[in-house]
Amino acid sequence: MKKILFCLMIFASTGIFAQTSFRYGLKLGADYSLTALQVPNTLDTKLTPKAGFWGGGFVEMSPNSAGNKFKLQLEALYMTNNFTVSNTGYDDYKNHLDYLSVPLLAEYFVRPKFSLNAGPTFNFCIGATQSQYDGNSLKTVTNNISDQIKSFQVGLAVGATYYIFQGLFLDLRYNPFLGQANKNATTEYNKLTPSTATLGIGYKF
Template structure:
């Protein structure tokens, strides 16, 4: 029994020690589906991540991000700004030590929603859903062991509008950013 506990403790220490933590930030280009008269809204994302190896070429990377999404009207001075705390869980295939491909779910929790027209903004929290789920697909490259770039597209599955009798309005966001891994 003592040997099993010792081996388990060593394995757990190795797994924790193999994890890498970091920060990331970048630009979001978002829009809403089923909105013919909208165009992309530029925003940002920023947050923390942990990368843990699962096998020789595979790892899992959960993240916690502040994410801005939304859209703006094509013809009028009107925009919808949706702020989320997002938790993507990316499964990564490390094609080389520097280059990876990733895919996984993203769970987003609404923290703020505003409609802006002209210079006036108004809360629209009662009109939008508080939870959004999507699927992210992306890639990244590390120039050094600590500094890299990433690109990801997240397609939303949830209707953003509460009690929507029409076709679902879903988030879609393209993200590009920088990542910094802390040294061990």
Template sequence: MKKIILAVAFLATFLVSNAQDKPSKVKFGVKGGLNLSSVILEEEYDATSSSKTGIHLGLFTNIPMGKKFAFQPELLFSMQGANQKVDYEYRLIEADNRLNYLSVPLNFQFFVVKKVFIEAGPYFDFLLSAKGDVVVKNNYINDTSTIVENGKNLKDYYKPVVFGVNFGGGYHINDKISVNARYYMGLSPSDSSAFSYTYETLSTKNRLFQLGVGYTF
């Protein structure tokens, strides 16, 4: 992962230092909006997952790199997670997992026309907290007990850092306000085992659709 971070930092530095005919100065702003998050289940269990809604909020810097290109790093608080259900060895496990990340997308933008752009780049998510409401139902012949844990701290079961790629596009309504849509695709597993406290091998990768509004100072 360190090599990836260094490669992205080197590429951004090189492009910015070699940019010519910058159309404007470096800009700073704030942004926020809606998250629709889910996970991809990696193992072959009878498992399903449904999406959760959340928000994102943070800061961005837009660095022009010529008339058509820009580099935009961001620092966002991002609410993610998923609802999961798994049938495993006579147990039905249901979990409403809520994850909070410090998200760092590093996007390169290309302006198709003056106000419309497409963008893509890597991102890194740093886990801030992970909690869940967990229900475990035993289906043995002589045991139909149910275990319920609300607000269970799951941080120890999730990776502290995950990374992936994101891509999307946006539109500048005016010099101050812009809107954008993105899709985030996790490339590294987000947890050591989504239900590690009940069994050992289920792994997931994050997925996120994001709608945002930005304000440039």
């Protein structure tokens, strides 16, 4: 009986994949940090968002038929998150975070050229640096702060895609992370919550 059930599962999964249409593509663009920093009210601290860039590839899966309005999209993206932290009476700290982001999105095509997209993202921090101007050495000093940032965080992605011509499209998205990014929860800077807004262009083959 177990062998029969196993064979049926293999047959069913093979049938599903046989009916699924796959398309691949590339995308790139600019991002703008919306990262939030919560510190004690006694500190006059300000976070200034900066622009960055992102890019990568994706595979789109259309169950049953290529004309299905519901699709799944798996992506692998390199993303940056840049912002400056300023303290009155102190130097500015320029932060640069690098992420490998893996979004898994559900797409719904409202119209043939326009889709709404949403789903979870799995974000791996692959680098983090902090730069500041040193008045003694009269130069900018950059330090590796990767050990202070969580190596993995789950997030969300919500956005829309508009197809300009055939496979060429514009992509707009909001990407908030869930929870704080700092490993050290005992410091006063323990409420760093990354998020970005992205705008890009891509092509689906």
